[in-house]
Amino acid sequence: MTIKAQKFTPEALLSAPRRGDGIPNADGSKVLYSVSTYDFQDHSQSSEIRVLDVASKKSTLVTDNADASDPTWLENGDVLILAPGSNGTTDVLVGPHDSFSTRGNGISLCVTIGHVPEFRASRDGPFSTTVVKDRVTICPREKKSRPPFTDICNYTAGNIDGSVSGVKVASLANGSYAFTVTGNSNPDGSIYNSEKVTSSQTTGRLYGAIFVRHWDSYITQQRQTIFYGNLKKGGSHYKLSSVANLLKGTNLESPVPQFGSTDNFDVSSSGIAFVSKDPVLQPAVYTKINPYFVPLSDFTASTPPSPIQIQTSGFNGQATSPVFSPDGKQLAFLRRQNEQYESDKLQLFVLTNVAEPNSTVNALATADRKGAWDRSPSSVFWSHDGKKLYLTAEEHGRVALFTLAASSAFGNSTSLPKKVFYDGAISSAYPLSNGDVFISGSSLVDNSIYFYYDSASGNADVISSNSKNGAAFGLSRDQVSEIWYPGAAEQIHAWVVKPSNFSAGQKYPLAYLIHGGPQGAWEDSWSTRWNPAVFAEQGYVVIAPNPTGSTGYGQALTDAIQGEWGGLPYVDIVKGFEYIEANLDYVDTSNAVELGASYGGYMTNWIQGHELGRKFKALITHDGVFSMVSQLASEEVWFPFHDLEGPYWKNPSSWQKWDPSAHTGNWSTPHLIIHNELDYRLTIAEGLAAFNVLQERGVESEFLSFPNENHWVLKPENSLLWHTAVLDFINKHVGLPTYSEQSSYAKQLRGEAWQNRKGDLGRKI
Template sequence: MSEKKRPLKADDLTKIDVYSDPRFTPDGSGFAFVSMTVNDKKEYESHLLFQRLNEKYPSCWTFNEAKNSNPRFSPDGKKVVFQSDRSGVPQLWLLHTDGGEAWQITTFKHGAVNPVWSSDGKSIIFSASLEKGDDVTNQEEQSKEEQRKEKEDKSKKPIVITRLKHKSDAKGFHDEKYSQIVLYDIEKSTFKQLTDGEAHHNFEDISPDGNQILYTANLNEDADYELTNDLYLLDVPTGDTTKLTDSTGGYGSASFSPNGNRIACFGHEYDYLGATLNELYVLDINSGERTLFSKGWNFQLGDAMIGDTRLGQSELGPVWDENGKHLYFIGTDHGSTGLYRVSLDNAELETLYEENNHVFGFSYHKGEFILGISTPTDPCNFYHLNSQGKLKRLTNANEEFLGNVTISEPEELTFKAEDGWDIQGWLIRPYGFEEGKKYPFVLEIHGGPHAMYGQTFFHEMQLLAAKGYVVLYTNPRGSHGYGQEFVNACREDYGGKDYTDLMSAVDNALETYNFIDQDRLGVTGGSYGGFMANWIVGHTNRFKAAVTQRCISNWLSFYGVSDIGYFFTKWELGKNLLEDPAKLWDFSPLKYAVNVETPLLIVHGEKDYRCPIEQGEQMFTALKHLRKEVEFVRFPDANHELSRSGKPEMRIERLNHITRWFEKYL
């Protein structure tokens, strides 16, 4: 480790460029992508960049202080459509690829997002949030002052709730607007609304001939009580709609084959409820036959990796090749994500790229790929993977930053759980590590619980190491990456073997590494990890400090206050409040508050609708009433995503409180 480099700081997260959404040009000679940064105003800003494969550095296509994203090339490569919130809400803009100013093509009151070109380049299909009776041919954008006034007026009116699904963590309380699919005719500069009704219609793809639209939705009468998501086929000329699935599962990431006769998608039928692995299906449009191609794969399709520097979406697949013979997609396996291919002739699965790191997105063109890759020591970069499997680095994101800051390489480890199961984890040594010294230790626990720690950059982990802590993070049972039985194993057993997996991880670290001070152990986690931090301090006193973040403390109240509580409680614990309140109380960390001797810091967002702040508040009140050592930090205007996409200044403040607490007690 070079001591010439300084240790990482909390506010360094504002210095990291985050790349996402690579998109090949139609001729395959270059690619566009999105770069997210934090500007001088401490606000997120994203721009479109472009780079040819034979160039060393990208050029910037947008320059304003706004969030520009979702670049999509026209079929002839002469234009790019993208979305930008420079006018106050996201709208669609067009840009000539040979230079010049972008021009705005939508002025929808509530914005327009996720544009896609038709294959003939004559139309752009996008999504818009519309109210009943809205006229897409006469949409007028509000000024920023009108937007401010409407928001102020809305805050003074009561909210009338009649639906079970009336709020979500990302959007807050729902209103009467629904996502609809709209077609823009470029030559005529006209708009046509393709879907309507009181349901969200999620655009998936347009057929090669432009006559069919593929979307997902729940259009059933009991949609308010269901969690299914069906595939629908809309005939554009006639307006006729065909339902392709039978309301027994959830489907998405769907796309047409090059000849338009088949559809590939991810999905599953909730065999293990929220712990069910994704499957890969191909549907024949003419016969209605659905073929399962992922039988026996036993790993998660898509990206289940957790990190705190991944802002922006990227392609995960499935993506067809130009001949309709193969599908490409990202898969999650043993702490890594990689690029995979399946043959539609024989269902043979191939690993095209997997190098013990995090492939967070890709773009495909005639046997070649742009891969977005993150490693534990590199937040992000793009690479060219050619048809012979040779990998070439294309970008140098964060080169100056990484040249000045010490980033530690984690050490991978595998240990045995109490029942003999193999558990994977990683350990980071502290900054300036010296043999013979003893160091304090922090155990990190991820949320989900069905997610995965792994080989990606994690600012929070690196910060704790920079502050002088040994950092351990693991994937206890319930995590993705280790097959269906493993990810399902924590259901109805929260605080059981998942808890002993974590304690075995600590025991193993203490036995393996003699530089850990067993008298200075700390623990932290968020969401499910917050539940587990609460559970741990109620069941053992071995930790000298704990930080619980966006936690769950009381499953009885969680059922009625969380945006997912009414189904998640049953999914994960086997019963809901109305069926077995005694069982839920046994699973609640609040029940064991009297046992807590560990100083506990509670960190929570005021607008967290996933794990509402009353969960943290109950834990604080109980511990304070019992005269325990506890502190409660509430973040205004912050939701469940505080640590990942919250306001930059609040994210920094959160990290400062966490490190302050550990410095005080460890």
């Protein structure tokens, strides 16, 4: 768990322990979390589930089974974990947090498990056992033996015939628990098990409607669904009933692919609420996602009641984050108005009585349906006593916590949510029984922070920092500042990240970062893909603006990018560069590079064709748009239809107006193009076309591609090569050492990736 980094490099970033969001027990005294670490020497990843004792700050191992997942507290303090069973199934394990065994690592290992009744020590077999009271210690007799994960513990509550995840539980009146998980189902409603699939004699795929593919995979007959059951304790052991498919025969799918997760459903003693794409509208063209409720009592019914659609008059866009009140009688959720726009403002709704699907109130409503609160919340949850609602929302490059009296959410209130926590970026939050809130988050210099927000005093205390507030990386908050400057129409905000050894008397090359989306923002948050501190520690001053189209600065700024892809945002970016030239004397703008991904990649290609492109020594485009008309090959075509003000055949002039390929006659700045083969949002033809143009024009350029990555680069070794190629390309153009010069392993990866044959044009290492 110890992080040690003399210098914050890509290898330090990618090999640092990645700690998941904390999951507190009811009173917040203990916190479950997962952590994974990648080892570049062994080329292996290890994963653990651990528990943090808040009072002592001591962290102890629950299990180091790399495949264990979804740790969940039960009300009595026991822990539920999912682990792979045999033949593609999933075991559901329940017991005290100190009772789970470990797999070990191939060396002599003893495991102690507690609270195992009537366990008899064995004198034979590969393991020796000793029993002291009810605690059992198992040791391998041979060095290479290792204790099994589930057999010793004997805490298997049930087995599910497929791969599932996304556990949620809720206490029922009879002492049992409502149990829900998500997984894929077959067309007949049965659970999908990949190891039971009969192979086909053809590799062909035949479609009669879109989607054909989505994000990084082709659409199949399987659907994501929610399975439910009843978890009951009898004596010292738990027993899970058989699970039923909540959505069987409905043509509904939840969680919503590709990124829907546990934020797409909730469970309570009254039933299950979920969201699903509208089953009538074309999912590639419309963003409409409806909220539903299924009443359930003991969660043992093999055939559930039909889902009831929750009504929201005048709002037909995406619904998300359904969450029951503590008593299960009310439901809060978020929904957008526009059914063809993913970045329309989310607004708060409350179903005041789950038994009446028409009892929905639009909190903070206005006559024009724009809502009185000019923020777009990303999540909502109730306080433990049900008297407050908490919301998380972006604000000025941060993700903050807001609170609103539950009574104010029932309509006719002038009260707006009150900001109560504003530090870094919140990734999740949980109400505690004493009225406080447990918060997980991060910042630009810290990859995982746990807080307690005291609702009485309004104070928030750090209870755990994974990197000691960045010190373990050699980073500090002193490196981070922010600026505001006049843009095309509004004041524009930007983050500034300096090197840790910054000296006010020196000048540093500029790394100008353009975010994706375009409806997104650079936040005070950690990233393992685009981390400003990595560039800063190479010797750059990093400036990351949030121009027109960015979120968290009011809905008007977000919406203003429609029909303006290369217009207002480009002006904001130019004005930002001019502001830096005029006001930041420690930045050497004559030695500047610019980088962007997705929409940021589009903007990089646009900049290359315009005047600003001549201000940079090098450009980086990752999975960006080259030709606007090529977006017709994207999987979610509602995206260009909205942002370019209509389909191509109805408004071709808007598509052509902002087409980077129309300005390739000006392309002359050295340029690295990165594009991945599993990116079905922006197909690889975009990257190849851009590279072909650069090469044919004689512009210094390189092309990097990963056949097994999507819109992002997620695999550690691939990510290290990505960082190496990027830093090598930009560093040499501003006079900094390349990363290949700093890391022998990075140089090795680059050498293995280089594909030009002897005699071909192109530079060698």
